[in-house]
Amino acid sequence: MKFISEDITKYITVKDIIEEYEHFHSQRDNQGMINPDRMHVEDDSRTALLMPAFYENYYAVKLVGVAPRNIDIGKPMVHSTMTLYKRDTMEPLITFDGNKLTGIRTAAIGGLGMKYLAPKDAATLGIVGTGVQAWTHLEAALSVRDIHTLYVYSRKEEKVAAFTEKVQEHFPNLNVVTPNLRDLIRKSEIIVTATGSSIPVLPEVDPSQWEAKHITAVGSFNPTMQEIPDSILRGIPSIFVDQPTARKESGDMIKAGELRDDTEFTTIEEVVQKGENMEINQVNLFKCVGSSIYDLLATKKLYETLPDLN
Numbered sequence: 001m002k003f004i005s006e007d008i009t010k011y012i013t014v015k016d017i018i019e020e021y022e023h024f025h026s027q028r029d030n031q032g033m034i035n036p037d038r039m040h041v042e043d044d045s046r047t048a049l050l051m052p053a054f055y056e057n058y059y060a061v062k063l064v065g066v067a068p069r070n071i072d073i074g075k076p077m078v079h080s081t082m083t084l085y086k087r088d089t090m091e092p093l094i095t096f097d098g099n100k101l102t103g104i105r106t107a108a109i110g111g112l113g114m115k116y117l118a119p120k121d122a123a124t125l126g127i128v129g130t131g132v133q134a135w136t137h138l139e140a141a142l143s144v145r146d147i148h149t150l151y152v153y154s155r156k157e158e159k160v161a162a163f164t165e166k167v168q169e170h171f172p173n174l175n176v177v178t179p180n181l182r183d184l185i186r187k188s189e190i191i192v193t194a195t196g197s198s199i200p201v202l203p204e205v206d207p208s209q210w211e212a213k214h215i216t217a218v219g220s221f222n223p224t225m226q227e228i229p230d231s232i233l234r235g236i237p238s239i240f241v242d243q244p245t246a247r248k249e250s251g252d253m254i255k256a257g258e259l260r261d262d263t264e265f266t267t268i269e270e271v272v273q274k275g276e277n278m279e280i281n282q283v284n285l286f287k288c289v290g291s292s293i294y295d296l297l298a299t300k301k302l303y304e305t306l307p308d309l310n
Contacts, residue, residue, distance in 0.1 A: 021297060134163065197227055
């Protein structure tokens with residue numbers, strides 16, 4: 001077994017994984033996939049997750065610990081490890097810190113949603129949050145749309161300043177603006193909420209301001225969390241999910257189910273398979289909760305890309 005200590009982005013990018021997921025969802029045959037619901041164990045405000053999956057010749061498992069209060073002490077909110085096994089013998093192949101993978105795989109899901117659901121000519125992106133998911137979702141958006149202006153908001157000004165500096169260093173041609181939330185909503189064609197908040201992070205605004213906008217909601221990973229306000233969950237024309245389990249795992253989707261009549265939200269797989277035949281409302285929300293199969297697919301891509309292993 002190989003332990004990978006270096007940054008896995010040396011070998012794979014968000015764009016690579018978007019393409020991997022698009023190919024996976026375009027297939028009609030799931031290649032003997034087993035993708036059980038992840039196990040949640042709640043410990044006060046903390047959450048432990050066990051996430052196994054089987055696909056093709058591989059078995060993979062990710063162990064995750066989520067501690068939202070870490071943000072207040074300057075530590076990462078999420079810690080995880082990822083291991084890939086040979087399916088027929090269960091021999092371990094590679095293992096590594098799963099945090100970077102989580103950032104890439106979640107953003108790749110969001111990026112796939114943007115590719116199919118966001119306005120085709122979208123050029124403005126608004127991100128609420130400045131953490132790992134904010135950064136990787138920026139990379140995802142840039143890989144599927146010609147973004148020229150980025151709007152960034154966080155309650156902590158010092159984090160906005162650090163994030164802006166990093167963006168300007170890596171993407172010098174991108175115009176970065178740090179508006180208030182209402183201006184971010186008004187000016188952004190794609191909006192990403194990437195926070196660990198348990199209460200809505202978007203304000204209640206007049207529905208007319210949501211014309212021709214796509215929202216990618218990344219937070220709200222358990223039933224007690226809700227990033228999106230009731231007015232949007234009730235009134236937005238279309239809601240899409242990455243996996244059916246989002247309807248019971250995410251507080252946003254649980255709340256949407258209580259507020260709406262159309263609780264059978266469309267999955268991204270249905271969207272990819274229908275392609276141009278799918279009519280997409282210009283105002284929509286895509287909820288990403290992640291799933292074990294996405295971790296396996298991203299790790300499979302990494303393993304098959306690593307030198308001297310295959």
